[in-house]
Amino acid sequence: MRSTARSTTAGRTGRALIALGTAAGFALVAAPAAHADPLGCTRTPNGSGDTIVCTAGIASGQTLTGTAGNDVITVTGGPMNGTVFGTTGNDSVTVTGTAGTVGGVGGNGATGTSTHPAGFAGGVGVAGGVGGIALGSSGIINSGNGTDSVTVRGGVGGNGGTGGSGGAGVLGGAGGAGGAGGAGGAGGVASSGTITAGSGNDTVIVTGGAGGLSGLGGGGGVSGPTAGTGGVGGIGGAGGVGGIGNSGPLTLGGGTDTATIAGGAGATGGIGAIGGCGHGGGAGGAGGVGGAGGIGNSATITGGSGVDTIKVTGGTGGNAGLGGKAGNGMGTGQPGGAGGAGGTGGAGGVGNSGTTHGGLGAGTTTVAGGKGGNGGAGGNGGTGCSPGAGGAGGFGGTLGAGGVGSSGTVTVGGGTAGITNGANGLGGANGTAGVINTGVCTC
Numbered sequence: 170m171r172s173t174a175r176s177t178t179a180g181r182t183g184r185a186l187i188a189l190g191t192a193a194g195f196a197l198v199a200a201p202a203a204h205a206d207p208l209g210c211t212r213t214p215n216g217s218g219d220t221i222v223c224t225a226g227i228a229s230g231q232t233l234t235g236t237a238g239n240d241v242i243t244v245t246g247g248p249m250n251g252t253v254f255g256t257t258g259n260d261s262v263t264v265t266g267t268a269g270t271v272g273g274v275g276g277n278g279a280t281g282t283s284t285h286p287a288g289f290a291g292g293v294g295v296a297g298g299v300g301g302i303a304l305g306s307s308g309i310i311n312s313g314n315g316t317d318s319v320t321v322r323g324g325v326g327g328n329g330g331t332g333g334s335g336g337a338g339v340l341g342g343a344g345g346a347g348g349a350g351g352a353g354g355a356g357g358v359a360s361s362g363t364i365t366a367g368s369g370n371d372t373v374i375v376t377g378g379a380g381g382l383s384g385l386g387g388g389g390g391v392s393g394p395t396a397g398t399g400g401v402g403g404i405g406g407a408g409g410v411g412g413i414g415n416s417g418p419l420t421l422g423g424g425t426d427t428a429t430i431a432g433g434a435g436a437t438g439g440i441g442a443i444g445g446c447g448h449g450g451g452a453g454g455a456g457g458v459g460g461a462g463g464i465g466n467s468a469t470i471t472g473g474s475g476v477d478t479i480k481v482t483g484g485t486g487g488n489a490g491l492g493g494k495a496g497n498g499m500g501t502g503q504p505g506g507a508g509g510a511g512g513t514g515g516a517g518g519v520g521n522s523g524t525t526h527g528g529l530g531a532g533t534t535t536v537a538g539g540k541g542g543n544g545g546a547g548g549n550g551g552t553g554c555s556p557g558a559g560g561a562g563g564f565g566g567t568l569g570a571g572g573v574g575s576s577g578t579v580t581v582g583g584g585t586a587g588i589t590n591g592a593n594g595l596g597g598a599n600g601t602a603g604v605i606n607t608g609v610c611t612c
Contacts, residue, residue, distance in 0.1 A: 218238030232253075235258065243263045276292040286393055292387075323377045327353070332386045333347070378433045381409035381436055404455045410433075410463065417468050441548060452496075486515030486572075487514070488543045489513050497610070498554040505550050506551040511548075522577045531583045547598065562602045570593055
């Protein structure tokens with residue numbers, strides 16, 4: 170029995186020591202080192218590499234390093250001022266700037282009073298915010314070796330707010346003028362940092378942010394019942410200008426690479442608002458000007474030793490806003506108002522204002538200015554109340570000029586280069602004159 174007890178005790182002690190030893194062994198094994206990713210970045214294995222998503226940009230001084238596999242890296246939510254290194258593998262890197270804020274709506278004008286019979290003017294719409302830069306000045310993208318894709322897009326400009334409506338006149342007061350629409354925010358710069366493609370057959374796309382849409386003008390207020398002209402319609406806001414595509418060093422590697430660099434598109438101008446009905450209709454608001462297209466490249470692009478295809482283009486100018494229709498005459502003999510003038514089309518962006526070198530290989534380099542925007546059509550004249558005449562139609566807006574292909578330097582090593590200016594837009598048509606109402610005239 171004693172022998173059995175001793176044996177049992179020894180066995181238990183041995184098992185305990187083994188367990189302790191096992192626990193101690195686990196304690197001594199070091200955990201695998203984790204990637205020290207920047208704040209806001211998460212990574213998930215995708216079977217051939219990692220899918221890495223960063224939602225707060227990457228701060229200056231921080232580095233995001235890919236794996237040896239095929240990584241998919243996406244950076245949003247703020248400027249990328251740190252470093253992305255793709256190492257090897259066929260990687261995809263996409264960086265997008267944040268969108269600009271949306272502008273607020275202008276307040277409506279108050280109705281006139283017995284001491285101030287004229288209606289009050291509507292408030293101006295608030296301008297949209299500027300789109301965010303994607304790759305900041307201290308930011309670096311090195312795609313590494315492999316067949317990689319790098320896409321950098323500036324943030325879209327915010328939309329402008331609508332102008333407020335003019336207040337109605339009382340007694341013999343005029344209607345209040347409509348508020349102007351808010352301008353669209355400018356598109357963000359795509360890259361002011363450093364982009365380096367590796368030795369593979371890479372694709373690089375860099376595009377400035379599009380300008381934000383402009384706000385519509387607010388309608389003019391109705392006049393008082395006994396006298397006073399209708400309120401003038403609010404002017405449409407200006408379309409946001411497109412952002413610059415590349416404003417930092419961009420260097421291609423030794424493979425057969427394709428680089429497409431473009432300025433952001435300018436936005437369409439806001440539509441002018443309708444004039445108020447009155448004793449003499451209010452004039453229609455003028456259409457807003459189209460936003461200018463962004464510059465394609467304002468820094469240095471250098472091709473590699475392979476047969477590269479480099480295309481640099483200025484952004485397209487935005488079309489102008491239409492002129493607003495004029496207000497009608499309210500009572501017998503009252504003329505209609507004049508239609509608003511159409512806005513001017515936005516100018517196309519310059520293709521290259523920096524230096525574009527096609528590299529040493531027998532590649533193709535194409536540089537072009539952006540197309541100009543179309544002028545807006547004039548607004549139609551208001552209806553006159555017999556024997557009052559109808560209002561004149563508004564003049565059509567002026568076309569936007571095409572952008573210059575290059576105001577900088579374009580060279581090639583062993584390939585060919587072509588430079589073209591952008592096409593002009595089209596002028597806007599004139600508005601139609603108002604007719605005469607021989608029946609009952611009402612607003």
